[in-house]
Amino acid sequence: xxxxSPLLSFEGITKDFYGTVVLKDVSFTLGxxxxxxxxxxxxxxxxxxxxxxxxxxxxxxTGGFSGTVKLDGQAVSFRTxxxxxxxxxxxxxxxxxxxxxxxxxxxxxxNRESVKPNPAVEVFGERMSVLDxxxxxxxxxxxxxxxxxxxxxxxxxxxxxxxxxQFTEIAREINRDNVRLLVLDEPTAVLTESEAEVLLxxxxxxxxxxxxxxxxxHRLHEVLSVCDRIVTLRDGRVVKDTDAAGVTVADVASWMVxxxxxxxxxxxxxxxxxxxxxxxxxxxxxxxGETVRNVSFSVREGEIFGIGGLxxxxxxxxxxxIMGLYPxxxxxxxxxxxxxxxxxxxxxxxxxxxxxxxxxxxxxxxDESLDWNIAFTAMQIKGExxxxxxxxxxxxxxxxxxxxxxxxxxxxxxxxxxxPKQKAKELSGGNQQKICLAKAFALRxxxxxxxxxxxxxxxxxxxxxxxxxRHYNRDFGTTIVMASSELEELxxxxxxxxxxxxxxxxxxxxxxxxxxxxxLLMAGQKVSEEVQP
Amino acid sequence: xxxxxxxxxxxxxxxxxxxxxxxxxxxGAPFVKVRVDSSFxxxxxxxxxxxxxxxxxxxxxxxxxxxxxxxxVGIIAGLLGSTLAMxxxxxxxxGFLGAIGLSLPFAxxxxxxxxxxxNKVKGEEMTIAMYVGFSIVTxxxxxxxxxxxxxxxxxxxxxxxxxxxxxxLEGYWGLILNDFLALRIGENFRFPTGMILFVILLTVxxxxxxxxxxxxxxxxxxxxxDFARAGGVSADRMRLxxxxxSTVIGAVGILVYQQSFGFIQIYxxxxxxxxxxxxxxxxxxxxxxxxxxxxxxxxxxxxQSILTMTPSVINSILQTDMSEVIRILISNGMILYALxxxxxxxx
Numbered sequence: 001x002x003x004x005s006p007l008l009s010f011e012g013i014t015k016d017f018y019g020t021v022v023l024k025d026v027s028f029t030l031g032x033x034x035x036x037x038x039x040x041x042x043x044x045x046x047x048x049x050x051x052x053x054x055x056x057x058x059x060x061x062t063g064g065f066s067g068t069v070k071l072d073g074q075a076v077s078f079r080t081x082x083x084x085x086x087x088x089x090x091x092x093x094x095x096x097x098x099x100x101x102x103x104x105x106x107x108x109x110x111n112r113e114s115v116k117p118n119p120a121v122e123v124f125g126e127r128m129s130v131l132d133x134x135x136x137x138x139x140x141x142x143x144x145x146x147x148x149x150x151x152x153x154x155x156x157x158x159x160x161x162x163x164x165x166q167f168t169e170i171a172r173e174i175n176r177d178n179v180r181l182l183v184l185d186e187p188t189a190v191l192t193e194s195e196a197e198v199l200l201x202x203x204x205x206x207x208x209x210x211x212x213x214x215x216x217x218h219r220l221h222e223v224l225s226v227c228d229r230i231v232t233l234r235d236g237r238v239v240k241d242t243d244a245a246g247v248t249v250a251d252v253a254s255w256m257v258x259x260x261x262x263x264x265x266x267x268x269x270x271x272x273x274x275x276x277x278x279x280x281x282x283x284x285x286x287x288x289g290e291t292v293r294n295v296s297f298s299v300r301e302g303e304i305f306g307i308g309g310l311x312x313x314x315x316x317x318x319x320x321x322i323m324g325l326y327p328x329x330x331x332x333x334x335x336x337x338x339x340x341x342x343x344x345x346x347x348x349x350x351x352x353x354x355x356x357x358x359x360x361x362x363x364x365x366x367d368e369s370l371d372w373n374i375a376f377t378a379m380q381i382k383g384e385x386x387x388x389x390x391x392x393x394x395x396x397x398x399x400x401x402x403x404x405x406x407x408x409x410x411x412x413x414x415x416x417x418x419x420p421k422q423k424a425k426e427l428s429g430g431n432q433q434k435i436c437l438a439k440a441f442a443l444r445x446x447x448x449x450x451x452x453x454x455x456x457x458x459x460x461x462x463x464x465x466x467x468x469x470r471h472y473n474r475d476f477g478t479t480i481v482m483a484s485s486e487l488e489e490l491x492x493x494x495x496x497x498x499x500x501x502x503x504x505x506x507x508x509x510x511x512x513x514x515x516x517x518x519x520l521l522m523a524g525q526k527v528s529e530e531v532q533p
Numbered sequence: 534x535x536x537x538x539x540x541x542x543x544x545x546x547x548x549x550x551x552x553x554x555x556x557x558x559x560x561g562a563p564f565v566k567v568r569v570d571s572s573f574x575x576x577x578x579x580x581x582x583x584x585x586x587x588x589x590x591x592x593x594x595x596x597x598x599x600x601x602x603x604x605x606v607g608i609i610a611g612l613l614g615s616t617l618a619m620x621x622x623x624x625x626x627x628g629f630l631g632a633i634g635l636s637l638p639f640a641x642x643x644x645x646x647x648x649x650x651x652n653k654v655k656g657e658e659m660t661i662a663m664y665v666g667f668s669i670v671t672x673x674x675x676x677x678x679x680x681x682x683x684x685x686x687x688x689x690x691x692x693x694x695x696x697x698x699x700x701x702l703e704g705y706w707g708l709i710l711n712d713f714l715a716l717r718i719g720e721n722f723r724f725p726t727g728m729i730l731f732v733i734l735l736t737v738x739x740x741x742x743x744x745x746x747x748x749x750x751x752x753x754x755x756x757x758x759d760f761a762r763a764g765g766v767s768a769d770r771m772r773l774x775x776x777x778x779s780t781v782i783g784a785v786g787i788l789v790y791q792q793s794f795g796f797i798q799i800y801x802x803x804x805x806x807x808x809x810x811x812x813x814x815x816x817x818x819x820x821x822x823x824x825x826x827x828x829x830x831x832x833x834x835x836x837q838s839i840l841t842m843t844p845s846v847i848n849s850i851l852q853t854d855m856s857e858v859i860r861i862l863i864s865n866g867m868i869l870y871a872l873x874x875x876x877x878x879x880x
Binding site for chain 2: 291323349354362363365366376480
């Protein structure tokens with residue numbers, strides 16, 4: 001609307017990490033006093049782009065980037081985040097970087113405190129000056145006033161509700177005299193709806209005062225309600241750069257997830273599957289970063305059930321909780337039998353198996369040989385691969401049987417290794433993942449949980465892992481519950497896909513459902529709600 | 534050539550260098566008038582004496598509890614067993630086996646309490662273990678005076694109560710293992726067949742234990758406790774089991790040591806017993822999280838050979854009597870070296 005030069009412009013930003021392109025030719029501009037919404041799935045490149053803007057060391061350490069960043073028409077290249085701060089860019093992180101034992105005022109003016117000189121300053125220098133508390137308080141109050149919210153300047157941060165912490169953090173950024181651009185990374189993620197409303201109002205307030213804002217969020221309706229312009233990133237490219245007016249949540253959702261919109265429904269006809277294998281009611285799981293609040297679903301016998309959703313929403317908590325690896329509560333019934341939660345042994349004894357998303361941390365004995373890795377759980381749970389000596393008095397490891405088992409799976413899953421005695425740490429990521437699968441297969445479970453089976457492995461290995469899962473499901477009738485951040489992957493192999501948002505199931509869709517519907521569920525909207533025009 | 538290189542890497546350069554050093558000492562010994570045959574006798578005696586104590590460290594290392602600097606806990610159990618056996622007047626084989634039998638209940642009970650404590654301080658086991666060792670030794674230094682022992686062979690002559698600092702095993706079960714089927718070649722060489730057989734027996738038993746289901750679970754807990762937990766194994770229980778096992782083997786270890794040494798040493802004697810054992814295991818190539826039977830045998834042999842040979846050879850070269858000083862110097866130097874060599878596992 002205004003013809004003046006934009007405050008910030010990205011021109012052809014390209015960045016790769018060791019050959020993996022994460023940003024490709026990203027260009028867009030941001031005008032003065034405008035709010036720009038930056039949206040995209042996990043891994044679309046939002047964080048990397050902001051790191052480029054701020055001159056985070058991780059960018060220069062990995063070979064820098066190409067393209068130019070212009071601030072006020074001047075090409076800038078910040079070497080450290082401090083340079084960016086000096087240039088008038090403020091960043092509000094998702095994690096609170098406040099000092100809990102300090103008051104609002106002290107946090108807001110931290111390291112920029114107003115001081116009074118005293119005689120000691122003459123002798124010992126600036127460091128001996130005394131805080132000018134009334135002035136600090138006045139400055140804090142003015143910053144809070146600019147935000148247009150109510151904050152007690154004397155409250156300790158540790159005693160605040162989360163919303164107030166978020167406001168304090170924003171107030172600290174705008175307290176700087178020269179602040180022109182504010183970047184907010186998922187500022188509403190921890191807020192309740194009413195708190196988020198207040199925050200959005202505050203943002204409009206700031207924009208009206210001429211501060212430009214980049215707003216990163218996966219809550220699309222908030223993006224739409226506050227932003228003037230929306231930039232959608234997908235796989236490191238800008239796929240859409242448009243005015244926010246007239247755009248619907250469904251539009252943005254399909255821009256975000258849509259790879260090939262026509263590939264929907266490429267799977268065969270829905271299978272007709274008998275009764276329930278696994279019933280979950282009111283499950284909660286206390287897994288750090290993946291809290292599950294209240295989840296109920298039922299999985300049919302022989303089904304591949306997918307659990308999707310954005311990172312941190314709780315999809316990984318579901319399998320981890322049912323398998324007893326994190327504190328959990330609720331009811332889980334396997335073939336009608338209640339399963340004891342909080343006890344991995346009980347879950348395994350009941351006939352469930354788990355392939356963890358934390359391959360190196362939980363999934364493998366890195367320092368042990370492959371045969372140990374594959375046979376261990378079956379040995380401990382079922383007493384297999386043990387040989388009896390002295391008429392049943394002693395039972396020792398049956399190395400021969402373990403070797404045979406390992407060779408069988410090496411052949412079956414096409415694991416590249418030098419033999420059953422190779423150490424697990426020497427294999428590549430994809431082959432390690434196959435070892436984890438083999439470990440679970442060796443238990444011959446009736447229900448198999450698989451968590452992020454393709455994380456961190458290359459494309460070829462991904463296809464192989466998914467094929468193996470599908471074959472195992474078809475050949476042995478094993479029910480599989482698979483949690484994954486890759487929607488495409490879930491849609492390609494699952495019979496039904498549940499999307500988890502904020503620890504609850506937002507909806508369950510057939511894999512052939514339109515991508516925009518998945519996108520809406522991930523953005524925290526119930527499918528039943530009418531999409532607003 | 535490649536295979537040779539691989540074999541050398543597997544065995545480890547430190548061990549090869551120490552081994553060559555030991556060989557050099559043996560070759561040089563006759564030139565400074567140190568008798569090789571009696572040196573060999575010493576080496577074998579010391580090897581047998583200490584091997585079981587080194588073996589006692591293995592279960593805790595395998596279960597991820599680190600090096601058992603609290604070995605004195607097991608040693609105290611062994612001392613209780615042997616003093617009780619003497620008090621009851623058991624002699625010969627009955628005495629030795631009785632001492633083992635009497636020490637077992639103490640070892641299991643102490644090990645259980647010690648294990649519970651170590652489960653509460655995961656990550657700091659080694660430091661805590663060292664102070665547990667120091668504490669129990671000093672606590673028992675009081676008890677040795679107060680407990681109502683009355684056998685005249687053990688208590689102070691002038692007071693008639695309180696145990697002496699060293700109690701001779703002569704007439705009880707001194708050298709009972711060493712003399713069993715002992716091989717005498719020439720005037721100065723004696724091979725302590727019985728003791729070596731006993732060491733081999735225990736080593737094989739522990740080796741078999743680690744091939745059992747429980748042993749496998751214990752190794753997995755040491756290698757990756759999260760993996761073990763996801764596999765339905767209780768890491769805490771495995772750690773507790775390993776500490777009890779370590780303590781029990783430690784108790785047997787000190788009994789083997791005593792019968793070869795000829796004396797029961799109490800009060801402060803067990804205080805620093807853990808260090809040479811730890812050093813031997815590390816020199817044998819064990820890491821803080823992995824130890825094998827081969828590490829025990831090789832490590833004990835190398836460590837004890839150096840400890841036997843260096844003082845006597847250097848003493849003869851220097852023509853003075855400072856063997857004790859040199860022994861302390863060498864043994865602490867080796868411990869220092871071994872502790873700097875400790876390797877960590879992949880995470």
